[in-house]
Amino acid sequence: MAAFEKRFMEKTANKWNDRDYFRQKPGKYCLMNKEKKKKELDEAFKAEDEFKLVVAESEKKYKTKLDPHVYDLVDHVTNLKGLKETLKDMGIDLKKVPIGRLTLDKLSRANSILAEIQRLLTTQDKKSQISTLVGLTNDFYACVPHDFGFKVPAIIDHLLRVKEKTK
Numbered sequence: 001m002a003a004f005e006k007r008f009m010e011k012t013a014n015k016w017n018d019r020d021y022f023r024q025k026p027g028k029y030c031l032m033n034k035e036k037k038k039k040e041l042d043e044a045f046k047a048e049d050e051f052k053l054v055v056a057e058s059e060k061k062y063k064t065k066l067d068p069h070v071y072d073l074v075d076h077v078t079n080l081k082g083l084k085e086t087l088k089d090m091g092i093d094l095k096k097v098p099i100g101r102l103t104l105d106k107l108s109r110a111n112s113i114l115a116e117i118q119r120l121l122t123t124q125d126k127k128s129q130i131s132t133l134v135g136l137t138n139d140f141y142a143c144v145p146h147d148f149g150f151k152v153p154a155i156i157d158h159l160l161r162v163k164e165k166t167k
Helices: 002-012 016-021 034-061 068-077 080-089 104-123 126-143 159-166
Strands: none
Touching: 002 016, 034 080, 104 126, 104 159
């Protein structure tokens, strides 16, 4: 048990006995409540399915009086399938995080992490900042999940990558 507690402290910077009051530190692992996450994901998938049903029913019930060009524009903006394809092209894993679970708080946190990475890249030497960049990159990928398959996730260590992720 002592070896486990020591390893837990190394990986998380928290004591095992204080796990009920766990505080995530940058660059360290965090605890996950799997049951809570599963319930949240199930609710998000259910909400997404309900949304699809409402859209399908309204398309059958109501015919549009909009000009075809305006209708195409509105349809393109509100197209859930197109949004999913765009997010997939960006590397965001929709199986792990459906669209409903990507909250404004998570996006704002991810944006602040990217701002911190950009600040580091413009002010410090690369060799002295690599460990900090790895931690911040991990935090970013925790906020906005990506699907890398079996590839190792790329460290966000260049201003072009920061710009791409900010977009």
